[in-house]
Amino acid sequence: RQRRKAAAKRGAATPPPARANNRATTSAAVPVQIAPVAGIAAPPQPLPPPATAIPNRQRLAPSITGTVEGQPRRRVLKVDNDPFGAVGFYAGSMLLKPAIELWGGYDTNPNRVRGGKPSWLYMVSPELQAASDWERHSLTADLRGSYTGYSLRHPSGCDCVSGNLMAAPLPVEIDRPAFTGRVNGRLDVSRDTRILGEARMGVGTDNPGSPNIESNLQRYPLFNSFGGTLGGAHNYNRFELSANGSVDRTVYQMSTLSNGQRLSNEDRNFNQYAGTLRGGYEVTPEVKLFGEVTLDRRERDVAFDRNGYYRNSRATTVRAGSTFELGRLITGEASIGYTMRTYEDPRLRDLNGLLFSASLIWKPTGLTTVTLAAQSTVDETTVPGVSGVLNRSYSTTVEHAFRRYLIGTLKAGISTADYDGS
Numbered sequence: 001r002q003r004r005k006a007a008a009k010r011g012a013a014t015p016p017p018a019r020a021n022n023r024a025t026t027s028a029a030v031p032v033q034i035a036p037v038a039g040i041a042a043p044p045q046p047l048p049p050p051a052t053a054i055p056n057r058q059r060l061a062p063s064i065t066g067t068v069e070g071q072p073r074r075r076v077l078k079v080d081n082d083p084f085g086a087v088g089f090y091a092g093s094m095l096l097k098p099a100i101e102l103w104g105g106y107d108t109n110p111n112r113v114r115g116g117k118p119s120w121l122y123m124v125s126p127e128l129q130a131a132s133d134w135e136r137h138s139l140t141a142d143l144r145g146s147y148t149g150y151s152l153r154h155p156s157g158c159d160c161v162s163g164n165l166m167a168a169p170l171p172v173e174i175d176r177p178a179f180t181g182r183v184n185g186r187l188d189v190s191r192d193t194r195i196l197g198e199a200r201m202g203v204g205t206d207n208p209g210s211p212n213i214e215s216n217l218q219r220y221p222l223f224n225s226f227g228g229t230l231g232g233a234h235n236y237n238r239f240e241l242s243a244n245g246s247v248d249r250t251v252y253q254m255s256t257l258s259n260g261q262r263l264s265n266e267d268r269n270f271n272q273y274a275g276t277l278r279g280g281y282e283v284t285p286e287v288k289l290f291g292e293v294t295l296d297r298r299e300r301d302v303a304f305d306r307n308g309y310y311r312n313s314r315a316t317t318v319r320a321g322s323t324f325e326l327g328r329l330i331t332g333e334a335s336i337g338y339t340m341r342t343y344e345d346p347r348l349r350d351l352n353g354l355l356f357s358a359s360l361i362w363k364p365t366g367l368t369t370v371t372l373a374a375q376s377t378v379d380e381t382t383v384p385g386v387s388g389v390l391n392r393s394y395s396t397t398v399e400h401a402f403r404r405y406l407i408g409t410l411k412a413g414i415s416t417a418d419y420d421g422s
Helices: none
Strands: 089-091 094-107 119-132 138-150 176-188 193-205 222-236 239-252 270-284 287-300 313-326 330-343 351-362 368-379 389-403 406-419
Touching (some): 330 368
Antiparallel strands (some): 089 094, 094 119, 119 138, 270 287, 313 330, 351 368
16 A cells, blocks of 8 residues: 655745656566555556567467456356356346256166066156355255156056956056146355245155055045244354244145045044254364254144054154365265154054165266265055154265266165054
8 A cells, every 4th residue: 555645844845846857777577566555455466478488388368378368368167166056147147057867767667666577667857956156145946847648548457467357456656746836045144143044845746555544446546745934043153053833744746546436545634843942162164063963843734544543643852963074075964863753543553764865976086976875765655553654765966977978877876764653
């Protein structure tokens, strides 16, 4: 910052102006690097030396270096952390990444029954990812859908294994649509306080082979699950405390039988109300430990289901784990917990069990990615005498980019469904 010239004192003689020197002189300019001062913009830096000072073999066109007189300087591009991912495009300040995948395959037992027949299949999977590019606040969306069609069709009332009528004939059509969508938002009230929100929606069917599936169906009935979460988080130095409440509703459409008759599934519809308190401590900038407690209650639209059971319930779930980012080698979150669900019908015993949740991404090289995932949920059922279903799934995915246009994927997984009390 230049100093101001001192004002001349009263009565002092004014110095004579400097005379022009007509003699030829030479001068050399010495570049000076001025350090920026907080709150004051740094002065513009001198332009690079002209191209004539660069050897011919290293000379670049001014249009490439951005030094053409009157032309704005070239914008510095952002570093792409996922050079092999979808390119996407900007719509205002939102980065959109749409995609569609077409699958074809062969399923040895699409009905998941003993001795089931195989079938060719196809799958159409559109998706859309969106993320805001704002200095403050955040808005992200992840929308994924799919439709799986099979060439196999079952005659009405036939098990397609022995050709005989059975107590629970398979559905005539086994095509299955699915959709999962989440929209997350973050409002930065201050440096340490944030308001968090989420809206979610899911569409699907019961898994083939599930005891919840009715007999003699024309097709699998769809269910629609939607809800939202609203809460806040505050940082106390390295300690973070957050609390939120959520409301979710699950609705089943009516079942259509092969003879055209329709049956209601109103007794399967329910609402879930939950509250979560979570605390986290930042051990290092890359590792953060957390623990949380969740209380929830499920209420059915119909007090007693089709078998006369009163299935309203309440649960307490505790969980502990860690989020970590070890450079760019391993990132993700892993936790372990325990759930205790109590039913209001005395004939249904309490449903207790361990819960696992993990989402780990390991990048041993820039072209190889290994993803580990684990998830546990407690779902509802209508099977007589069964409290609920404890679902657990584990999967491993390995992706390697041989070329920008050729990526190989290997995936293996296992899922279990424990019908407690059956």
